[in-house]
Amino acid sequence: MNPRVISVEAVKEHILKISFENDEVKLFDVSPFLDKGIFKELQDYNYLKQASVAFGCVEWPHEQDFSNDTLYLLSTPLGS
Template identity: 65%
Template sequence: MNPSVKSVAAIEGYTLSLLFENGEQRLFDVSPYLDKGIFTELKDPEYFKQVRVSFGSVEWPHEQDFSKDTLYLLSK
């Protein structure tokens, strides 16, 4: 089982800086998803910054989200 997200911050270039409960700090690039369905709204930099931790993963106000597994396995 992959660790949950403890904290998240939106940084330059549509990237999320993630701190996982196991102490690992990783970066997740959201840009490959920006032209797909509900994720197009994330192109707005002010909206992108509204990301928050929710139940061990991350989400935005209009319910766009990424699972903790996706975030952990695809982050660097």
């Protein structure tokens, strides 16, 4: 089981900075998902910045979300 998200911040267009409960900080690029249905709304940086943590995952007001597993496995360690 992968660690849960404890904080999220949109740091630039299409990039989220994610902190996990194991003290790792990673960058997650949402751009591969932007042409898929409900994720198209994340193309708007102002909307992307509305990301919040819920139940160890990341979500947005219109119910888009990414699981902690997706975020952890597909993100890049900060500084890499």
